[in-house]
Amino acid sequence: xxxxxxxxxxxxxxxxxxxxxxxTTNNSESSRIGHFIDAQMSDGALxxxxxxxxxxxxSRVVRPRGPYERNFDIFYQLLAGLNKEDRKSFFLDxxxxxxxxxxxxxxxxxxxxxxTKFETWRSSLTLLGINFIxxxxxxxxxxxxxxxSLKDGSSAFSKGITDASISDIRSSHNAEIKAVASLxxxxxxxxxxxxxMRTHTVHGETIRxxxxxxxxxxxxxxxxxxLYCRTVATIVRRANSLKRHGxxxxxxxxDSNDSLHNHNNNNFETGSHHASTIGSAGAKSHKSxxx
Numbered sequence: 001x002x003x004x005x006x007x008x009x010x011x012x013x014x015x016x017x018x019x020x021x022x023x024t025t026n027n028s029e030s031s032r033i034g035h036f037i038d039a040q041m042s043d044g045a046l047x048x049x050x051x052x053x054x055x056x057x058x059s060r061v062v063r064p065r066g067p068y069e070r071n072f073d074i075f076y077q078l079l080a081g082l083n084k085e086d087r088k089s090f091f092l093d094x095x096x097x098x099x100x101x102x103x104x105x106x107x108x109x110x111x112x113x114x115x116t117k118f119e120t121w122r123s124s125l126t127l128l129g130i131n132f133i134x135x136x137x138x139x140x141x142x143x144x145x146x147x148x149s150l151k152d153g154s155s156a157f158s159k160g161i162t163d164a165s166i167s168d169i170r171s172s173h174n175a176e177i178k179a180v181a182s183l184x185x186x187x188x189x190x191x192x193x194x195x196x197m198r199t200h201t202v203h204g205e206t207i208r209x210x211x212x213x214x215x216x217x218x219x220x221x222x223x224x225x226x227l228y229c230r231t232v233a234t235i236v237r238r239a240n241s242l243k244r245h246g247x248x249x250x251x252x253x254x255d256s257n258d259s260l261h262n263h264n265n266n267n268f269e270t271g272s273h274h275a276s277t278i279g280s281a282g283a284k285s286h287k288s289x290x291x
Contacts, residue, residue: 008128008242015239016035018077018121019231022060034053036052038051069107072228073111076103100143100146100147103146137183138183138184141179142224144179150216174192196211196216
């Protein structure tokens with residue numbers, strides 16, 4: 001029989017498949033994460049499931065690994081499936097695979113069924129009780145972060161964040177950083193400060209220094225990876241906390257201690273520390289690796 005646990009597991013796997021699958025050189029639908037699914041049966045029916053997720057390929061979020069590879073499928077499905085009104089709401093109007101920096105360095109072709117898969121993915125999110133708008137806001141922010149240009153020549157870099165340099169941030173050349181800040185619910189200046197400044201503690205005194213272009217770009221990429229990782233981890237945790245109707249037992253166990261790690265990404269830890277200065281959003285994103 002098709003129990004609630006089965007329906008929820010099916011919806012969860014549908015959602016995760018788009019978030020974790022990417023085209024590689026040797027596989028058009030390669031899973032870039034590890035799963036262990038602990039399933040319990042009762043009277044021949046699926047009763048309880050716990051999902052453990054490991055080793056998400058975080059580096060792919062900011063850079064596919066070859067000209068024939070793609071970023072995660074959800075980004076292409078999102079761009080193909082959002083209508084014009086939604087694109088404006090999420091600041092994606094005018095953007096496509098070819099002008100988004102996190103996507104255009106790899107295979108830039110859409111799949112013919114991306115839009116259909118996006119609608120299925122959206123329905124599965126609803127079945128799991130996960131707010132579609134919240135997830136798309138974060139995914140849109142990740143995409144737009146790749147187009148945030150951080151240059152050494154701006155007054156914000158040379159003088160730090162001052163009243164005079166705020167005009168640089170608000171200029172038309174920084175449309176992406178304003179969009180990202182809006183999507184994440186942050187003041188634009190706070191986001192810019194988090195990406196371009198480092199905080200040190202020396203002999204108990206807090207010292208802030210302005211980062212160069214390379215460090216700021218690494219921090220930007222680290223934030224994008226952390227946001228994506230936290231999104232996946234949160235969806236897994238949400239699925240593991242769903243309750244079966246008429247029972248106090250979890251359909252999908254809530255005591256999972258999953259980890260989404262990429263031990264080969266040494267820059268992530270450093271970059272995430274800098275990104276955490278953005279505020280609560282950055283700090284929570286850094287913690288996402290140990291959900």
